[in-house]
Amino acid sequence: MIGETEPISTYANVMRGVVKLSKMLEDGRQQVVGLQFAPDFLGRPFAEESAVTAEAASAVDTCNFPKLALETLITQNPGLERRLLQQTLKELDEARDWMLTLGRKTASEKVASFLYLIATHLDPTRNPADIVSAEFTLPVTRADIADFLGLTIETVSRQLTKLRSEKVIEVITNRQVSIPDLKKLHHRCG
Amino acid sequence: MIGETEPISTYANVMRGVVKLSKMLEDGRQQVVGLQFAPDFLGRPFAEESAVTAEAASAVDTCNFPKLALETLITQNPGLERRLLQQTLKELDEARDWMLTLGRKTASEKVASFLYLIATHLDPTRNPADIVSAEFTLPVTRADIADFLGLTIETVSRQLTKLRSEKVIEVITNRQVSIPDLKKLHHRCG
DNA sequence: CGCTAGCTTGATCGAAGTCAATCACCGTGG
DNA sequence: CCACGGTGATTGACTTCGATCAAGCTAGCG
DSSP states (O other), rough: OOOOOOOOOOEEEEESEEEEEEEEETTTOEEEEEEEETTEESSSSSSSSOOOOEEESSSEEEEEHHHHHHHHHHOOOHHHHHHHHHHHHHHHHHHHHHHHHHHHHOOOHHHOOOOOOOHHSSSSTGGGGGGEEEEESSSSOOHHHHHTTTTHHHHHHHHHHHHHTTTOEEEEEEEEEEEHHHHHHHHTOO | OOOOOOOEEEEEEESSSSSEEEEEESSSSSEEEEEEETEEEEEEOOOOOSEHHHHSSSOEEEEEEEHHHHHHHHHHHHHHHHHHHHHHHHHHHHHHHHHHHHHHOOOHOOOOOOOOHHHEEEEETTOOOGOOOOEESSSHHHHHHHHHSSSHHHHHHHHHHHHHHTSOOOEESEEEEEEHHHHHHTTTTT
């Protein structure tokens, strides 16, 4: 785990790995509010400061460039601004999907949804729609999963065990997970 | 309650009232994923279709215009695209704030957060920062509040009575609420 | 080796959900 | 004018899901 917290004074593109965005309450309760996969954009254009904390969740390569450079580049290049708007709209959609998960799904549906998200987003070269099975190493710890799902690590662990015993997933090692039938997993997402 | 569901083929600006955006699971569980207040923009630029349902939460005036009109307008006017990006980023921030609420706050903190949100957003002419007290009619039913907070109506009701008995809020009628001290309410938001 | 961090498992507890009864408010029509 | 349904909200009794507290377990590493 790299796990460095740092305020983003620059912009970046995630080239490899996963970056997690999170928010915290004063008393320490934490919520992961976004996961950025390659080749997502990282940063907050034209903003005072971002209210979220960005943190590497796994080993990450990023392609950084200074704040000002991008902002002038945007102003000159309307196509870029369009791209930026598109990515922001995509993130908004994902955030809203996740709100449905956080607000209305059960613990086991949440965990299934998380695994489904990872399975469909981890490999940027593949089209999510035609993935039928997957094997991957989880880019985050159980604690991160819990913070993403609004659960505790114990509950995450129990639900993973449950999904495993019901043959929906296979747990090769703590981090290595195999999904023999993605459709079956999807069914568990609510 | 107007409460019409309609797919948005046009764009609109909310001029008065509140529009709620929601998502649903197959089995009917529902989550409100956004509330649009005046003068928010409504619609999804350059998109196939929106995955959310827009519905009037109260009596609403909107200023509508066709999809194509806006899209050509945007292409011609870079300032407009910038405004659109700004609003989208604002919505993303709000969505992420709400994810923290959904995932990590208790029922009573959720209800307090909702009231705080309404108190600070309902009057578009006022600067949220310098509101010290407020009285307003709730633009939504208890069921909507519950769907927004990921709770049941019973729990919302109980928490409202609790906040009332603790003198944080006053309930004039079912819909009419007064917040004598907004700071005190904010304290209950976690 | 033994230590630590991350994970799992078990026992118990409590917050929120569920089920159900009642209430308050209001239009509507006898 | 009052009886009536109907909708939305409140309140109570009970249940349940996930949190909490507390051991162990496992793998990597000095």
